[in-house]
Amino acid sequence: MKILIVNGPNLNMLGIRERHLYGDKDYEALCRFIANAAEELGVEADIFQSNYEGAIVDRIQAAYSDGTEGIVINPAAYTHTSVAILDALKAVGLPAVEVHLTDVDAREPFRRVSYAGMACGARFTGLGFDGYRRALKWLSENAKGK
Numbered sequence: 391m392k393i394l395i396v397n398g399p400n401l402n403m404l405g406i407r408e409r410h411l412y413g414d415k416d417y418e419a420l421c422r423f424i425a426n427a428a429e430e431l432g433v434e435a436d437i438f439q440s441n442y443e444g445a446i447v448d449r450i451q452a453a454y455s456d457g458t459e460g461i462v463i464n465p466a467a468y469t470h471t472s473v474a475i476l477d478a479l480k481a482v483g484l485p486a487v488e489v490h491l492t493d494v495d496a497r498e499p500f501r502r503v504s505y506a507g508m509a510c511g512a513r514f515t516g517l518g519f520d521g522y523r524r525a526l527k528w529l530s531e532n533a534k535g536k
């Protein structure tokens with residue numbers, strides 16, 4: 391099963407940005423964690439990160455015809471603003487899971503709104519890197535062949 395992992399803006403700054411919230415491990419470490427989790431679960435992970443909303447929309451659209459069977463998405467700040475990313479997820483119609491490293495519901499009120507989440511079948515927040523493993527597992531159990 392091929393799964394696309396989409397990471398939004400500033401996640402490339404992990405290990406530098408607000409370490410009290412996001413931890414001290416860098417983006418490379420997150421990618422290694424995701425690759426290891428995918429291998430353990432027997433799924434194929436294609437990891438994409440961009441700071442640009444349009445690039446994220448383009449990558450989600452490409453997933454429609456590149457063999458992707460599920461999407462794990464942490465749209466980062468675009469979670470709370472982007473109807474375009476929500477519409478892209480709805481357009482391709484692939485099973486999707488929302489992930490956030492932090493507990494967005496326990497932070498500022500504006501982080502409680504999630505547009506992308508409206509197109510997702512599950513949500514893992516506040517679990518750090520492990521949220522990605524849980525999302526891959528959820529897709530491998532709930533979305534194969536759908």
Ligand code: DHK
Pocket residue numbers: 399400401464466467468469489490491492493494501
């Ligand atoms: C990451 C961000 O960059 C924030 O804009 C979101 C999310 C939360 C996270 O917890 O992974 O609000």
